[in-house]
Amino acid sequence: MKRFQKxxxxxxxxxxxxxxxxxxxxxxxxxxxxxxxxxxLPKLRPWTDYLYFHLMGEPLCHPNLDRFLALAGxxxxxxxxxxxxxxxxxxxxxxxxxxALHKIxxxxxxxxxxxxxxxxxxxxxxxxxxxxxVQGKMLVVYRLWNQGGLDRQNSAILSALEEAFPAPWIPGRxxxxxxxxxxxxxxxxxxxxxLSAPEGDGRMFCYGLRDQLGVLCDGTMVxxxxxxxxxxxxxxxxxxxxxxxxxxxxxxxxxxxFSRWEAVEPLCRRCGYARRFG
Numbered sequence: 001m002k003r004f005q006k007x008x009x010x011x012x013x014x015x016x017x018x019x020x021x022x023x024x025x026x027x028x029x030x031x032x033x034x035x036x037x038x039x040x041l042p043k044l045r046p047w048t049d050y051l052y053f054h055l056m057g058e059p060l061c062h063p064n065l066d067r068f069l070a071l072a073g074x075x076x077x078x079x080x081x082x083x084x085x086x087x088x089x090x091x092x093x094x095x096x097x098x099x100a101l102h103k104i105x106x107x108x109x110x111x112x113x114x115x116x117x118x119x120x121x122x123x124x125x126x127x128x129x130x131x132x133x134v135q136g137k138m139l140v141v142y143r144l145w146n147q148g149g150l151d152r153q154n155s156a157i158l159s160a161l162e163e164a165f166p167a168p169w170i171p172g173r174x175x176x177x178x179x180x181x182x183x184x185x186x187x188x189x190x191x192x193x194x195l196s197a198p199e200g201d202g203r204m205f206c207y208g209l210r211d212q213l214g215v216l217c218d219g220t221m222v223x224x225x226x227x228x229x230x231x232x233x234x235x236x237x238x239x240x241x242x243x244x245x246x247x248x249x250x251x252x253x254x255x256x257x258f259s260r261w262e263a264v265e266p267l268c269r270r271c272g273y274a275r276r277f278g
Contacts, residue, residue: 002046003047003048004047004210005048005050005212006048006051006052006080006211007048007050007051007212007214007215008051008214008225009051009052009053009215010032010053010055010057010214010216010217011032011037011053011065011068012031012032012058012059012062012217013025013030013055013056013217014062015057015058015061015084016061016084016086016087017058017084017086017114018114019084019110019113020114020150021149021189022113022192023194023228024228025056027056027216027218028218030217031063031064031217032062032217034064034067037068037071040237040238041071041072041075042075043241043242044215044237044242045075045076045077048077049076050077050078050079050080050102051072051079051080052079052080052081052225053065053068053079053081054080054081054082054105054225055214055216055225056216058083058084058086058087059081059082060081060083060088060091061087065094066094066097066098069095069100069101070100078100078102079098079100080102080104081101081103081104082104082105082107083106083107084106084110085106085108085110085111085126085127085130086110086118086123088106088127088130089126089129092130092133092134096134102138102139103138103139103140103141104130104138104139104140104141105141106127106140106142106143108124108127108157109143109144109145109146109149109150109151109189111124111153112151112152113146113150120153120156124156124157125160128160128161131164131179132164132179135179135180137181138181139181139182140179141182141183141184142161142178142183142184142185144157144184144187145185145186145188145189145190146189147186148189149188149189161178161184165178165179169184190273191271191272192271192272193226193267193268193270193272193273193274195266195270197270199266199270200270202264202269203262203263204258204261204268204269204274205258205261205274206224206258206263206268206274208223208224208254208258209223209246209251209255209258210258212224212225214227215237216230218230218236218238219236219237219239220233220234220235221235221242221245222234223254227267232250232254232265232268234246234250254268
């Protein structure tokens with residue numbers, strides 16, 4: 001078995017949306033180069049089978065996305081993308097041509113959190129059309145992670161999904177199956193970890209460094225996919241090996257702290273998502 005179920009790779013922190021639920025990043029905007037991405041792949045391969053092109057940024061904005069998908073596939077990875085969905089119509093042919101692409105998460109809650117330059121009707125139509133076109137070819141997950149937040153459009157979204165993917169819908173542990181390898185996930189809005197947020201009591205558990213870790217677009221390795229500023233930098237995979245970073249004192253302290261249900265880092269004590277496991 002690989003040690004991690006998944007590793008998040010932020011191929012770019014550039015995004016064409018500015019969602020109110022997303023903290024964004026103050027880091028310099030950059031896109032990972034092909035040379036940088038190629039250098040990462042052999043370092044990550046012994047540790048997981050699944051790469052998630054996600055952390056900050058919209059992966060469909062990367063100009064070399066098709067090349068990155070091809071390189072990941074040649075290295076034996078299966079790739080999961082998380083997207084706001086606005087570029088699916090433009091990129092659908094490119095995505096369908098990549099056998100390494102295993103799953104696409106479409107965050108339908110993104111639209112209402114933006115002043116988007118496209119209409120809600122055209123946005124939703126293109127997102128649904130993509131799911132219909134790829135049914136059975138890859139996993140598609142429509143996300144509405146906005147319960148208790150910006151969710152006024154949810155009834156319209158659900159009605160459109162019901163029309164496009166007729167019943168029966170089959171509830172499951174991780175979501176509702178609404179088509180052939182097409183799913184709907186509903187979830188509560190959560191507060192991203194931020195050093196300016198109120199601090200909890202520190203008693204919590206997290207799967208960071210257990211089933212996941214993240215690599216930012218400048219090579220910085222972080223424990224989880226929610227460290228949007230790289231506050232928990234563990235080292236750089238552009239210059240170090242995975243073993244060197246994981247055996248470092250900060251990574252070890254974080255890992256063993258959560259073994260005791262203790263958040264040793266101030267950022268972790270301010271994570272709304274980790275409190276779900278408390």
